[in-house]
Amino acid sequence: MARAAAVVGTGQTRYANRRDDVNIPELAREAASRAIEDAGIDPRDIEAVVIGSGPEVFEGVNRPDLWVGSALGQAGRPVTRIQTGGTSGAGATIAAFYHVASGLHDVVLAVSYEKLSDGIPSYSFSTLSDPFWDRGFSSGAAPLVGLQSCQYLARHAPKVREDHGAMVAVKNRKNAMRNPYAQLQMEITVDDVMNSSPVASPIKALDCCPLSDGAAALVIAEERRAKKMASRPAWFAGLGACSESPYAPNIDMAYPESCVRAAQLAYQMAWIYDPVRELDVAEIFEAFSFQELIWTEALGLCNPGEGGRMVESGVTAMEGEFPINPSGGVLSANPIGASGMIRQIEAAMQVMGKAGAHQLPGVRKSLAHSWGGVVQFSTVTIFAGEL
Amino acid sequence: MGLELINNLMDVFTAEDPMAFAHPDGDPWADFREGMRIEWKMDFTYKHVLGKYSKFFIELTNHKFLATECPGCGKVWAIPRPLCADCLTITKWKELPGTGTLESFSISQFVPSFMKVEVPYVLALVKMDGADTLFTHQLRNYGDSTDVVKMGMPVKVAYATEPVDHPMLLMHFEPA
Ligand SMILES: [Zn+2]
Numbered sequence: 001m002a003r004a005a006a007v008v009g010t011g012q013t014r015y016a017n018r019r020d021d022v023n024i025p026e027l028a029r030e031a032a033s034r035a036i037e038d039a040g041i042d043p044r045d046i047e048a049v050v051i052g053s054g055p056e057v058f059e060g061v062n063r064p065d066l067w068v069g070s071a072l073g074q075a076g077r078p079v080t081r082i083q084t085g086g087t088s089g090a091g092a093t094i095a096a097f098y099h100v101a102s103g104l105h106d107v108v109l110a111v112s113y114e115k116l117s118d119g120i121p122s123y124s125f126s127t128l129s130d131p132f133w134d135r136g137f138s139s140g141a142a143p144l145v146g147l148q149s150c151q152y153l154a155r156h157a158p159k160v161r162e163d164h165g166a167m168v169a170v171k172n173r174k175n176a177m178r179n180p181y182a183q184l185q186m187e188i189t190v191d192d193v194m195n196s197s198p199v200a201s202p203i204k205a206l207d208c209c210p211l212s213d214g215a216a217a218l219v220i221a222e223e224r225r226a227k228k229m230a231s232r233p234a235w236f237a238g239l240g241a242c243s244e245s246p247y248a249p250n251i252d253m254a255y256p257e258s259c260v261r262a263a264q265l266a267y268q269m270a271w272i273y274d275p276v277r278e279l280d281v282a283e284i285f286e287a288f289s290f291q292e293l294i295w296t297e298a299l300g301l302c303n304p305g306e307g308g309r310m311v312e313s314g315v316t317a318m319e320g321e322f323p324i325n326p327s328g329g330v331l332s333a334n335p336i337g338a339s340g341m342i343r344q345i346e347a348a349m350q351v352m353g354k355a356g357a358h359q360l361p362g363v364r365k366s367l368a369h370s371w372g373g374v375v376q377f378s379t380v381t382i383f384a385g386e387l
Numbered sequence: 388m389g390l391e392l393i394n395n396l397m398d399v400f401t402a403e404d405p406m407a408f409a410h411p412d413g414d415p416w417a418d419f420r421e422g423m424r425i426e427w428k429m430d431f432t433y434k435h436v437l438g439k440y441s442k443f444f445i446e447l448t449n450h451k452f453l454a455t456e457c458p459g460c461g462k463v464w465a466i467p468r469p470l471c472a473d474c475l476t477i478t479k480w481k482e483l484p485g486t487g488t489l490e491s492f493s494i495s496q497f498v499p500s501f502m503k504v505e506v507p508y509v510l511a512l513v514k515m516d517g518a519d520t521l522f523t524h525q526l527r528n529y530g531d532s533t534d535v536v537k538m539g540m541p542v543k544v545a546y547a548t549e550p551v552d553h554p555m556l557l558m559h560f561e562p563a
Contacts, residue, residue: 014405020422021402060429122499131435133466136553137525139498143510146493147523151512154491154538180408200510201494247466249512249521 002101004387006226006233007218007348009039015183015214015333018117024059025071028113031215031338032072035109038354039219039229046219047105048078052092052112054085054337057124059115072111085128085372086285087241088112089216089341090379096220097236106222113215114335121211129374133247141287142208146200148253148375149290153202155254156305162202164308165289166193169206169331171311172286175318176328178357183212183333193289207289214335216342223387234348237365238270238382248374259298259371259378266380267300270365276301279382280363281323281350283343285370287330292316295369296324299380318358326350326358340370344381351383397424437554439469442480444554450546452485452558454518465518485544486563487515492526494533503552507533511560513542526560535562 011034013019019027028051036043049072051065061067065081082091089112096110122140129138153160170190176182188206196205219229226233240262245251251258263275272278282301286292293307301322302310310316316324325331327346330339347368349355368381390396402422404414414420437444446453454465459476463483471478491512498508504525511526526542529535541563551557 016405019405020400020424021405021416021420060427123501126499126501131433132437132440133555134523136551136555137502137504137510137559139495139502139504139508139510143493143495143508146495147491147510147512150493150538151491198494198496201492203493245472249466249523250472 003103004223004235005097005100005220006223006230006235007352007383008221008226008229008233009035009037009041009219010345010349010354011035011038011217012181012342012345013215014181015212015335017183017210017212019115019213024061024064024113024115024118025068027115027213028068028111028215028217029071031113031217032109032111035217035219039221041107041219041229043073045107046074046077046109048099048108049074050080050082050092050096050099050108050110052082052088052110052337052341054088054114055083055124055128057119057127058121058336059118068111068113072109074109084377086287086336087340087370087372087377087379088337089339090344090368090370090381091241091340093218093220093341093344093381094239094241094379097239100220100222101236106225108220109217110220110341111215111217112338112341114337115213116211116335117213130246142200142203144248144374145288145291146203148294149202149288152254152290152294156308159305160293160308163190163194164293164311165202165207166190167311168286168289168292169193171317172292172325172329172331175326175358176332179327179332180356181333182328183210185328185332202290203288209287209330209334212333212335214333214338216338216345218341218345218348230352232352232385234351234383234385235387236381237384238266238268238272238380240265240269240380242378244376246374246376251375253375254294255298255304256375256378258376259295259369260300262378262380263299266382270382270384272382275299275367276322279322279365279367281326281347281360282367282369283327283329283346284324285330285339285343286325287334289331292324292329295371299367299369318360323360326355326360340372340379343368343370347381348383351385393425395425395427397426399423440467443467444557447546447554447557452483452544454481454483454515455479456481463518464520465515465522466520483515483517487513487522487542489536489538489540489542490514490521491538492536494536509533509536511542513560524558524560528561
């Protein structure tokens with residue numbers, strides 16, 4: 001039986017298009033020191049470290065776990081690295097939870113980072129595709145998600161429309177204005193999004209996440225230590241991490257099974273029967289605006305085809321009945337390997353009551369989601385304020 | 388002599404405190420704001436074996452579009468899969484007509500500079516006739532305007548007539 005464990009401290013860096021003031025380990029350390037400080041502990045209290053970051057090809061650094069591990073003041077401790085694309089950061093947290101839940105360690109640090117400005121994203125993204133089937137004509141993430149979005153819109157037309165994506169972009173960039181770490185803080189209109197330059201139909205420039213440098217970290221502790229370290233820890237209540245076919249054409253991208261299954265597993269573990277009633281807020285990995293609608297449905301927060309109504313009616317707004325991405329989401333910053341962990345940190349902070357200017361009132365349970373690969377990795381994490 | 392001794396130096400600069408709003412008493416890293424950036428070029432060549440997929444590409448040169456059929460559950464896979472992902476049975480090659488319908492598409496107005504393709508670039512997700520799965524590739528020769536590209540549009544596999552840089556480029560889709 002798994003031991004109870006909770007997030008007791010979190011740390012983030014300012015997300016930016018370029019962080020010229022730091023190298024990679026310095027960036028990771030910035031987040032890690034903030035998390036350790038937030039937990040009110042000494043770096044020497046950490047027993048093991050899990051690092052999450054995107055593919056090595058992004059930064060051109062191999063074995064970054066060894067380089068980063070010692071820079072965090074954790075030389076000599078066990079270090080594990082997780083790399084599952086966009087879910088790397090969330091995967092690192094889940095692996096750190098396993099460390100604690102298993103009883104092997106009492107206090108574990110999970111750190112994730114990405115420094116995309118060190119590399120050449122347009123080139124490195126093309127190498128992420130399958131070397132046989134996709135790489136010959138691959139042109140990065142936007143056209144793939146364009147296919148996904150077009151398939152989704154066609155399936156649910158006229159209930160879901162192109163401007164529903166724009167409404168997500170407007171909402172999340174506005175939410176980001178209350179998040180001091182966000183990279184894009186913008187007051188824009190649906191028309192601004194609809195008239196922004198076409199990228200990969202139906203995706204337009206303002207439907208896209210930025211490229212970011214940034215790091216995130218959190219400290220996880222077992223029950224007795226967690227209660228001492230935090231007045232209101234964010235307890236792990238449910239987890240789901242699923243994968244499916246390596247080939248995008250074999251996946252129903254408009255309703256991905258890996259996401260549906262990960263949510264079911266997490267709800268089962270957390271004894272949640274009616275997620276939209278029992279949860280108070282969700283942080284969803286929407287690298288492109290239409291994905292927030294697709295994931296909202298796949299996570300069972302509404303029925304298939306209802307994603308558009310969720311945003312249009314204001315349900316998912318900051319002041320709505322079920323806010324989604326009060327932090328501004330991935331549309332406001334995307335240090336890829338860290339983004340999944342940032343969703344978890346934001347969801348945990350809402351439960352801990354530490355989300356600052358974008359704190360929602362009375363959050364008891366929150367959900368964090370991430371996706372990676374060619375839409376075939378999904379993670380769902382549920383935090384609760386009470387054990 | 389000085390910095391010009393460093394052949395791969397890109398620039399030297401003074402970095403700003405990205406969290407100045409959090410440091411009212413001054414920048415804690417004030418002593419470490421001199422920055423420099425270097426350039427490191429890497430040029431590797433990888434050698435990929437195409438394994439049990441190889442026959443698909445060999446037959447493309449004969450203008451044949453192959454899928455695999457599972458003798459266990461009957462599912463037809465295109466992209467061909469040597470092992471049925473649903474029931475884990477070893478499959479058999481099966482030729483398909485190479486026609487299908489557009490299940491989804493995305494039109495890109497620009498592509499990364501290393502891609503030797505025309506823009507607008509149309510990426511297509513196609514339901515292949517005779518297969519139970521979808522297949523992705525570029526849609527070309529759609530005429531003067533991408534307006535003709537529509538959901539459900541019939542398409543067909545077209546085969547390369549000029550040498551290509553990747554075996555997957557031996558084929559693409561065109562309107563049927
Ligand atoms: Zn089968």
